[in-house]
Amino acid sequence: MTELAAFxxxxxxxxxxxxxxxxxxxxxxxxxxxxxxxxxxRPPASYSLRAEPHRGRPVIAMVDVATLDGERFLSVCFYADTITDPEERGDLIPGGLLSQDGYCFDLDSGDADGVSYVEARILEAANAFSLPEDGLDTEVDEDD
Structure with missing residues (x-):
């Protein structure tokens, strides 16, 4: 069993x-x-998934699982210049993503709207890296 599967x-x-x-x-x-x-x-601080492109910058997105007051939440971070935040849900973190400006979005539940919003940011960041998405049904209508 891999470390991720065990986690x-x-x-x-x-x-x-x-x-x-x-x-x-x-x-x-x-x-x-x-x-x-x-x-x-990085127990007990966090557990991180990193989407690493095969070229360019070190990461497309990082999904950290962290714990605050005994409750787990996700902090999903991107380079600031690879995404937009039309609903201003994220936090700009100067120098916060591998010493570059980043945007982070916290998810403290499985709320479909919040997850969909972050999914759209992942696909936007992937587009900034010119990475196609592999046919997963991820179409997001942010007007809903």
Whole structure:
């Protein structure tokens, strides 16, 4: 069993549905052609999925699982110049993504609207890296 599979299997306490959001975003990252998804555990601080392009900058997106007051949440981060944030849901973090400006979006539940919004940012960042998505049904209508 891989470290990632063991981490997912051990994640049994999930009253807010954060694990389902993590699994959905994991699927989106894995669908990006021209990128490799790596798991970087840093217990107990965080557990990180990193979509790493085969060229260019080190990461397209990072999905960190962190814990605050005993509750898990996701912090999904991108380079600031690879995405937009039309609804201003993210936080600009100067120098916060591998010493470059980043945007981070926190998800503390499996709320479909929040997850869809972050999915759209992942696909937007992948487009900035010129990476096609692999046919996963990820069409997002942000007007809903």
């Amino acid at each position: 997912i299997e051990s994640w049994t306490d999930d009253p807010n549905g954060v694990k389902s959001a993590f699994l959905r975003l994991k699927s989106i990252l894995e669908s990006l052609q021209g990128a490799t998804v790596n798991f970087v555990p």
